[in-house]
Amino acid sequence: MDLNTLKENSLFPVGEENTAFAAYFDGTSYLNMLTTQQVPIGNVTFEPGCRNHWHIHKATQGGGQILLVTAGRGYYQEWGKPAQELHPGDVVNIPPNVKHWHGAAPDSAFQHLAVEVPGEGTGSQWLEAVDPAEYAKLK
Secondary structure, X not given: OOHHHHHHHOOOOOXXXXXXXXXXXXXXXXXXXXXXXXXXXXXEEEOOOOEEOOEEEEOOEEOOEEEEEEEEOEEEEEOXXXXXXXOOOOEEEEOOOOOEEEEEOOOOOEEEEEEEOOEEOOEEEEOOOOOHHHHHOOO
């Protein structure tokens, strides 16, 4: 799926280029915070080939993240495990304190809602980029 098709058919507005977190992404992403009240939910859109760096949603209690895939094709991978291909309708429950990354497939734009699970002592720890050679092995 190309980015223009995704934008034209998006359930939620795509938002502006995600410059605030650009240092933690390879490629271009877009962010539209749908709400910051009660449970923060952001609509995150990735251009083909865009992915975020390895990161951890830290928490001392509760926390983590839920991804609700709404468009395109992408991947989610936890450290030490194979990457999972993602499609619209997929739900990914990311436990707190688990190193992972997510983003678009090399040939498809991708979009998900990122739901921040409330908790105590929460915060994101950004780590190294996904190895380009490993990412290139994904279809």
